[in-house]
Amino acid sequence: MNITLTLPDWVNQEIEKYPKHILMQEERMKLVIRLSQLNFVNKTGGPFAAAVFERDSGKIVSIGVNRVVPLNCSSAHAEVVALSMAQNKLQTFDLGSQEMPAHELVVNWRPCAMCYGAVLWSGVRSLVIAGSDDAVEKITGFDEGPIHPDWIDEFKKRGIDVLDNVLRDEACAVFREFAESGSPVYNGRGGDTES
């Protein structure tokens, strides 16, 4: 038995509208937020997207969107998908190896408890996020899970820089749009939840 992770068909069409290199981090985030919106509007997953860039050149290496429900895979969060796609494309399990340029992951919110570790092991040297407080949990009902209390410092200890609050309002606007759409929120352990 094999597991296959795929991106929705609309991703390629959308990406063709953008330049192949995006230098400014706000522009990188703008792309990611747009993908997070298209993902739930197209009913291809939850309102989360991620992209791996060459940190300095801005070259787009890979895209990921949340695919949990369509692929029946609770690990198919946007970050895991984007990082796996980048590693597959570059044929390495370590995006931080000495032979290649530094890589950056851009995501439309802070990593959940799982994606925190996935970022650590991926080899990326920087993480750009739209926000890190409990706004997403409050707006959408998604559970981010128990992350290490000093998670940003622990990233830094391992050579990963974090840039927070990039286009926070724009990201939250999409989360609100998602919440108002009545789309499903899945946190696992459906048998235990009361709603």
Next chain:
Amino acid sequence: MNITLTLPDWVNQEIEKYPKHILMQEERMKLVIRLSQLNFVNKTGGPFAAAVFERDSGKIVSIGVNRVVPLNCSSAHAEVVALSMAQNKLQTFDLGSQEMPAHELVVNWRPCAMCYGAVLWSGVRSLVIAGSDDAVEKITGFDEGPIHPDWIDEFKKRGIDVLDNVLRDEACAVFREFAESGSPVYNGRGGDTES
């Protein structure tokens, strides 16, 4: 572009030697420890294995082994592979949904920072591990990452029971065998490590 996670060919042959249901948790762990050993001996990944069982009937639902290096995928830890395989087989993103029996994940050590979250989101109701202290890091050099300090309590809050120290000595014997074999240890961020 797609990502495909596969198990090594030897896994099916090995599993055929075992009954389809394994009732005792020590016997479940014995299988997992054997798979962790075969994985590095066969050079198909690191010394980690996992299996999903129906908790009460003991039915084997899925197997996972570490596939990071062979598949160039830093997220392909044994737990993520086993949980994804189980969800694919049962066609659900939630192994804890009300329509199905409770599921248990058995692993030959505590989850790393990433797999901790992966277990949370999977829907399993119990986790059986061979140990949870720093023995693996000391013996093998693998980095487990910054997990939440109260990770066992946080599991319990979310309805996941943890049974620790099941066949600890047997698991550590395999880690020592791995360390003595001179097999590679990969923690990501190869550019930053000094060794």
